Amino acid sequence: MVFRFTTMEDLEMLRELIRQKPFAAKRGSTLEIWDSVAAALGSALKKEIKVKQIRDRLNLLKTRFKEKEQLSALASGVEESIHAVNVQTHYTDVDGLIREYTQLERLHHDTKAAQKISKEKKEEDLAKCAAAIVDESRRRRAYRDDTSFYSDSDDSSDAQSVVSGAESTLSTGSSKAKQQGVKRSNAYLTEIKRQDKKYKEQLDLKHRELEQGQKQFEERLEFEKKQAEDRLQFEQHIQQSNREMILECAKIFGLLWLRSDH
Missing domain, CATH: 1.10.10 (Arc Repressor Mutant, subunit A)
Incomplete structure (x- = not known):
């Protein structure tokens, strides 16, 4: 069936x-x-x-x-818009509840998608940071190799001068390269932290919206339940009053009927 x-x-x-x-x-x-x-x-x-x-x-x-x-x-x-719907019908008719369900469902899926994007973005940023550090290391190594090549000159006096100058240049260049590498690494890490904080704030906001929507829905259900109970009590009171009135009318008509017979 x-x-x-x-x-x-x-x-x-x-x-x-x-x-x-x-x-x-x-x-x-x-x-x-x-x-x-x-x-x-x-x-x-x-x-x-x-x-x-x-x-x-x-x-x-x-x-x-x-x-x-x-x-x-x-x-x-x-x-x-969901806000254009009458508040009472929004929680009591089928369309209103379907709208509420689909809104919660969509919000949950959006939150999961945002979490996935945040994770992928973080991994991508870490990969970029690692690649930048590797590239900086390669440039520094190449710079050291070029400097050592010039230090092997045949002329000993010139070689001494070249070595002295190269050491000074290497020291300065190496220091600058280290500083640049550290600055780039710090910049990448700072950006990763900033984006991670931004995504967390967005997820927290969506989570709060979901909790607020659920709280409002539960409060509305409780309000409707109280209304239904009050309505039922009122109807029972009216029915009891009607029964008492009918009985009272029956007594009056009975007395009148007895008097008319006499």
Whole structure:
């Protein structure tokens, strides 16, 4: 028998998916999270729900929502913003919860992509730094070889002069080369640290946004739960008042009927 989700069941399913976030599961625990979603949803609906049914329904709802968004964008000329949606419907209708789920899912994927780019960029910068240090070392070695070549002149007096001058030049050149190499190495390392700090700040910002969105969603759910409980109590109070009024009216009519007989 094919299980058909009602609107209320869709809402319950989406709330559970947002709560457990299967898209953010660690490697090796994805199936466990989906099983947990199915178990929680089945317990809430008092029905046996399979993971495949939830996945298929979620994909269908996401496809429908995407089509609606595209039609809305074509009709208005601009893409509808999440902030343009009524706050109440954003958390109570299916489209609002789908939007919330896809926003969280996209934010998680963007965070993972940023982490990957940060790692690759750091490795690339380290490779460039290492290559620059190697090149500087080669230039210094070549400079020393050229200087030693000039020191082997046949003329001993000239050779002494050349050696003396070469030693002075080598000392000065070697000192400058070392300073340049250190400066370049420090510059590369400083740039790597700066970029690494920048990426960490971006990831921290995305993480805070994700936590804030989840906190707002949970607060909204709690508010809706309180509203539903208050509404239920009010309806029960009205029903009790109506019953008492009906009984009172019945007594009055009974007394009037008895008096009319006499």
